[in-house]
Amino acid sequence: MTEHSLHRRRFLLGGAAAGAGVLLSACTSNEAPASDASANVANAGSDTKPGKPVNIGFSAPAADHGWMAAMTKNARAQAEKFSEVKLDATEGTNDVNQQISQVETLINAKVDVLVILPFDGKALTATGQQAMDAGIPVINLDRVFDTPLAYRTWIGGDNYRMGVNAGDYIAAQLKAKNVANPVIGEVAGIDSLPLTQERSKGFKDALARHGFAVGPRVSAQFTPESGEQQTSNLLQSAAKLDALWNHDDDQGVGVVAAIDNAGRKEFLMVGGAGSRNAMDLIKADSGPLKATVLYSPSMASTAISLARLLGQEKGVGDFAEHEIPAEITTYSAVVTKENVAQYLDVGFDS
Known part of the structure; x- marks a missing residue:
């Protein structure tokens, strides 16, 4: 970007x-609870009419x-x-x-x-x-x-969890391949931004829990041009990679181009945000991009x-609360070849 x-x-x-809680009615006996209007979801269906x-x-x-x-x-x-x-x-x-x-x-x-x-x-x-x-x-x-x-x-x-989920996915893939002491690269966004810092911290923390660490790292500008340039620099400095996380699928257009130009195929790559072209590459499964972490x-x-x-x-239908929540944090699901079909509808054009 x-x-x-x-x-x-x-x-x-x-x-x-x-995303919120549902009011539950406790039962301390084996008998079915008596009907009680107060136990019903307060706003069920109210958001559809x-x-x-x-x-x-x-x-x-x-x-x-x-x-x-x-x-x-x-x-x-x-x-x-x-x-x-x-x-x-x-x-x-x-x-x-x-x-x-x-x-x-x-x-x-x-x-x-x-x-x-x-x-x-x-x-x-x-x-x-x-x-x-x-x-x-x-x-x-x-x-x-x-x-x-x-x-x-x-x-x-959730920028922090975006990084966590990317790190957890990469760690699981490397462990499944019995890769010891992996070299894991990172193409971040603009380092001065809190969102980039949160993503990188989540990524670092997740890898650390698995006994891994972030290796070569560069910072791009959320644009395809900067993604290509910075990834080229990273690849030149790293003769071997086992995995790479790119924070942003828009800059990922350039990241993929740099990888193709370098002829590098030895590592897996994870993207970020959930662009349609990234999902298409994941679905095709013909290159290093194996997943992307949503920020839809x-x-x-x-x-x-x-x-x-x-x-x-009105409140939100199926929420027990009468009022709309003050905050809603969306979830950064990991999109892979196995589940990409269910997320194509939220993919965007890079």
Whole structure:
């Protein structure tokens, strides 16, 4: 991804709200419990029925990168599924001041709910707080504001677990092949970003639990060009590799190109985010890419669904709670040849 698309990725909720507890009724005898309406799920089915009209304002950075373009595309597509939803989407921008101005316009227009994927979470915090103070619930998408007071609900991915799951998968594959003292490379994103640091820490921690360590490591810029250049450097410095983790499938286009150009075939590779082209390569099973760890833009679809429910003062169907959760962290599933078919629907174009 470009430097403009940062602070991102964390996920898997396939486009609909998911993940919370269910209220259970305890039973201390062998008899079937008596029917009790209070034991029922509070909002079962309430999110599927059309409700009152909801005007949702949407603001995101420029769609200058596969993952970011998919975020906006998914948000628009999800809004079209609901006859009572009107989506007011601003033109994507990587200019912080312009995004602030666009969101303020939506606030002044008195939209019912706001979905904001900020170019810079810190810079947009005051604007999110402004909307909340004006009585407009805010769904903060992916790049988190500095305070929870600036949003009603945050939804985004889990960068640390993304690294953990990549490390666990690689370790399992190497152990299955009885590889001792493996050389494990890493093509990270921009090192100055917290999201990159979290992914790398998760990867390092996971490998350490298996008795392994990260070997040669380079940092790219979330672009195919930087991915190719930095991977070429890594391959030149490492005569032998057993595995490689690339943080981002958009920059992974360049990573795969560098591997092909070098004629290297001795190692397995894991990607990150879940692009469609990465899934196609995994399905074909003809190269080093054997898996990718999801950070899916389908979270934008979920954000629109949640915004609709907030505007209609509903909870999430099948959740016991009457209210929508304050935070939802999506899960970074590992996509392999064995399960890729079930995740193709959330793959995005790199």
